[in-house]
Amino acid sequence: MEIKMTNLTKIFTSKNRKEVHAVDHVDLVIPSGKLIGLLGPSGCGKSTTLYLIAGLLRQTEGQIFFGNEEMTDVPPEKRGIGLVFQNYALYPHMTVRENILFPLENLRVEKKEAKERTLEMAKLVGLEEMLDRKPKELSGGQQQRVAIARALVKRPRVLLLDEPLSNLDARLRLQTREEIKRIQRETGITTVFVTHDQEEAMSISDEIVVMKDGVIQQMGEPQDVYDHPANLFVAKFLGTPQINVFDGEIKNGTVLIEGMEVGKKDLPDQPITVGIRPEGFLVDTKGKSSFRFTVDLVETIGRDTTLLFDMLDDNAALLDRKTFKAIVDAGYRIKTGDLVHFTIRPDKLHLFDKSTGIVL
Ligand SMILES: Nc1ncnc2c1ncn2[C@@H]1O[C@H](COP(=O)(O)OP(=O)(O)OP(=O)(O)O)[C@@H](O)[C@H]1O
Numbered sequence: 343m344e345i346k347m348t349n350l351t352k353i354f355t356s357k358n359r360k361e362v363h364a365v366d367h368v369d370l371v372i373p374s375g376k377l378i379g380l381l382g383p384s385g386c387g388k389s390t391t392l393y394l395i396a397g398l399l400r401q402t403e404g405q406i407f408f409g410n411e412e413m414t415d416v417p418p419e420k421r422g423i424g425l426v427f428q429n430y431a432l433y434p435h436m437t438v439r440e441n442i443l444f445p446l447e448n449l450r451v452e453k454k455e456a457k458e459r460t461l462e463m464a465k466l467v468g469l470e471e472m473l474d475r476k477p478k479e480l481s482g483g484q485q486q487r488v489a490i491a492r493a494l495v496k497r498p499r500v501l502l503l504d505e506p507l508s509n510l511d512a513r514l515r516l517q518t519r520e521e522i523k524r525i526q527r528e529t530g531i532t533t534v535f536v537t538h539d540q541e542e543a544m545s546i547s548d549e550i551v552v553m554k555d556g557v558i559q560q561m562g563e564p565q566d567v568y569d570h571p572a573n574l575f576v577a578k579f580l581g582t583p584q585i586n587v588f589d590g591e592i593k594n595g596t597v598l599i600e601g602m603e604v605g606k607k608d609l610p611d612q613p614i615t616v617g618i619r620p621e622g623f624l625v626d627t628k629g630k631s632s633f634r635f636t637v638d639l640v641e642t643i644g645r646d647t648t649l650l651f652d653m654l655d656d657n658a659a660l661l662d663r664k665t666f667k668a669i670v671d672a673g674y675r676i677k678t679g680d681l682v683h684f685t686i687r688p689d690k691l692h693l694f695d696k697s698t699g700i701v702l
């Protein structure tokens with residue numbers, strides 16, 4: 343089921359009459375059968391967007407369509423959605439079986455069919471052995487899978503997940519996200535997965551949507567968005583360690599940081615913001631490149647060495663201390679205090695307009 347939002351806007355008015363534009367003129371098409379990761383910092387409007395799709399909130403402006411069907415006046419229970427929240431509220435006194443089956447009782451589904459569907463869902467989420475247990479006898483990840491089964495048993499047209507993994511520890515989180523991906527693939531249900539964790543969104547989504555202050559910044563396949571960020575915000579939001587950001591300039595078609603050449607760009611002379619991914623630094627062992635720094639800190643983990651540089655060393659005129667990170671092969675055996683020359687991989691060099699932050 344395709345979900346389409348046109349000019350979707352939600353304005354909250356708080357007691358002091360201040361307006362919050364939680365969702366701001368959003369135009370978005372979520373393709374049928376895909377898993378979309380809705381991603382952005384706290385307060386950017388992810389949950390609000392989800393609740394608008396669910397019909398738990400009513401938009402201030404704009405429209406939502408499921409397929410060709412306009413949803414504005416359709417109440418939540420008639421929209422055919424399955425919802426899973428961060429705080430999965432299972433009924434503690436009911437067994438897993440009863441928890442999954444519960445929505446079907448409300449829908450007055452015939453007993454035999456309800457039983458079959460419950461078993462089918464328990465199998466799908468891998469809990470058929472645990473149908474007679476109570477929630478407190480399950481791990482956090484298993485409980486969350488019960489919540490997913492309960493959301494799916496109604497055979498919704500759309501599955502909406504709001505930070506479903508944030509209560510789980512790191513390992514369970516990883517495991518459960520793979521599980522969600524598998525369940526989504528097997529059912530082919532259009533799914534919107536809300537998270538503020540970029541790695542989580544990147545790893546399971548067919549496409550990610552990056553949001554900031556209620557406004558969509560970019561939508562695309564995770565790797566495409568990572569490789570071609572539309573603006574500085576998106577570039578900084580995706581990737582660990584974060585992209586390094588420098589004040590730079592374009593002069594005669596050459597990209598300069600502190601007067602040192604890092605690349606070429608056929609654009610008029612201008613001050614710019616330069617982003618370099620940590621993995622974009624290539625060690626120039628011949629020492630020919632003018633782009634060079636003295637290493638301030640070395641962290642080696644396995645095959646990778648992370649080099650930390652303090653830009654103050656090379657330009658004492660800078661007021662605030664700025665550090666940056668380069669990830670290089672541990673084989674170089676670089677030590678603190680070494681002067682390292684770099685060339686920059688062109689595909690890891692991102693240039694942004696100094697004032698707007700939009701990619702050049
Ligand atoms: N009922 C409400 N009344 C007033 N303002 C609200 C209400 N609900 C949300 N907001 C505001 O709308 C904005 C978006 O909130 P939302 O809950 O959608 O953010 P989010 O992206 O889900 O954040 P988080 O990652 O913290 O869950 C925030 O500024 C929030 O304070």
Ligand SMILES: [Mg+2]
Nearest residue numbers: 388389390504
């Ligand atoms: Mg939220």
